[in-house]
Amino acid sequence: MNYDRILIRYGEISTKGRNRHKFVEKLKKSIQLALSDFPNAKVQGQRERMYIVLNGDNGEEIIERIRGIFGIQSFSPAVKTSKDLEEMKNAALTLFREVYTEGKSFKITAKRADKTYELDTNELNQEFGAHLLKNIPNLRVDVKNPDIDLRVEVRSEATYLSCENIQGAGGLPIGSSGKAMLMLSGGIDSPVAGYLSMKRGLEVEAVHFFSPPFTSERSKQKVIELAEKLAKANGGYFTLHIVPFTATQQAIQKQIPENYTMTTTRRMMLKITDHLRAKHEGLAIVTGESLGQVASQTLESMYAINDVTSTPILRPLVMMDKTDIIKIAKEIDTHDISIQPYEDCCTVFVPASPKTKPKKEKVEYYESFFDFEPLIQAAVQNTETIRISPRQEAEIEELF
């Protein structure tokens, strides 16, 4: 289709009042980030809607890029024409023919933002409707449930035509809800939790616990690949913190009775993540926990583990069934990466029978014989930060 701009409609943003411009600004930034390698396309954000003016850049590619951006309810490729009635009608007919196939019904939705225009909305509807009916045989009008809704918007500077409505990713623009740290293990659940948090407008940085040589380079790489998938929702950018966890994990094995090692491990992970959260100015921690799924995710475990911090812990999957989580993982393309069989921080050193109902007092008692704090500090200090950017992806892409 020969369009020159893309018109973007807001979802939940449009329920916002005086702070709406902040959301619009975030969305504009998200889109600009995603389109940073398109030299000419310009994003124009307004209170009611946003336009991407293509300026000759490839519209199909841009559409693919913005499909996954959170905060967009729907969007339409559109054509700008002059306000000369004949020219408008012909442009409308050309546009319509590109999407029309035999048997489809249509309606015209005219809008006259420019009230000085000589025809009013009804007259515009009639003019355009008649023009299409005259030129396309057997065309059917259906104002209630049309297959094609040709929108004509007469504004003071020009007229815009569009007739395709593409569903956006919904949600809120990334960053509009603040920042949180995602505990990313490499399993199926945590990437899904990250995705859903981003969809609700959170800016997410991931934390991964790496225990070489007990967990392999391959498991680290797996997490990087997962991060790359999550980056897709954020214009290709994503930050991943890799925490060296071997020393802490060895200390736990030595100090804590076997059936409580899992509980302490989770508590230490949470403490370290909380430190990183403070360091990187986040306000919450996101996990992929789902109630009752494994020993560390029983209510008793959550209670004993959560006790180490008062930072809000967001658990987007807490009430979801595994099958539903898997469904989302497949949709966002992380499932096949997650199921690669490498040992990760959650599977290595798992005791034969971890406590499913740990007692907070007991775990505190066991931990009291050893000072974990220096190990925690060292882990935070030596955390490696990997910044995923579209450039690395582009290098791989170039090979193909």
Next chain:
Amino acid sequence: MIYFDNSATTKPYKEVVDSFIKVTTEYFGNPSSLHRLGGEAEKLLNIARKQVAELLEVKPSELIFTSGGTESNNLAVKGAALMHRNRGNHIVTTAIEHASIQETFHQLEELGFRVTYLPVDKEGRVQVKDVEQALSEDTILVSVMHVNNEVGTIQPIEKIGHLLKNYPKILFHVDNIQGIGKVPLNLQACSIDLCSFSAHKFHGLKGTGLLYVRDGVKISPLLTGGNQERKHRSGTENVAGIVALAKALRLTLENEKKLLTHLQQVKKTIIQGISELEEVIIHTPAQGSAPHIINFSLKGFKAEVFVHALGEKDIFVSTTSACSSKKQSASSTLMAMGVNEEVAKSAVRISLSYENTTEEALVVVKAIKETVNQLKEVMN
């Protein structure tokens, strides 16, 4: 230099060679290794598989990377025949297949399989009714090429596929080595179970090929060992070659979309030009042939002499298929089409790629005419 022997092999695209060099130097790990280098190589392998699957509109799990067209054909035919021998002992192919199919069927014949070689009409096309008549209770495999490598005739793959749908016991293999990127073929719509490809025929590198094996179809492996390629083809994966294959396929299919009419135009220019010579007999059918192959005889001339004479002018064409051109015998495809042996011996093949131009075609037509006149003088 004018290279008109693209059915023998194509010149690799520069971008393809660049990818190969980068991967083979920087991502040299074994995809099965546990360390990071292995992981990186495996990642590239996965991306390549996914890309090829998308381009061919199949599932990534349906692709087996091989060492080339010959291996793909061998794996498809022997793999299917050996796996399903308990179902039946009869296998069917045509009289005009590439040597890697023909010889494979001969070998299976020696192992005790009953083989039917289907005849073709004078355009080199197999008849669907002949396929139907050949089938029996005992038939387990039918193998038909999509585009003949010597004359370019397109075989009725879709119709044969439809026919074979009524015989769920029979597997359908298609050798699409010459067809890919030139003549569209939808693997699903044609009910194809096995399909062979070779990268160096579409500007990839020699030593890489592909076999499509439809989900649910079982074949026995030829190479056993480390169980790579889902146990179908053991041996460390040629990651660099496979990445290059994926890129070459993408570029070729993009060119097919953009340049198919151009290619047809170049072919038309050559046919029109050489038809003016009274010595020329064109074997490639006017209808239902691939856009890149022209096979013709120069009555009274030895094909070999003619190929060398053009070679001196830096124009590269070939006698029959590259694999049999050194055998000195007449093309078996032409013989099967009922062409007289003398005429068949003077057959020359021109095969084009999307990189060839109409200007080149005109130069070649002129050179052919000159060569014919020169040779005529010598011979008279």
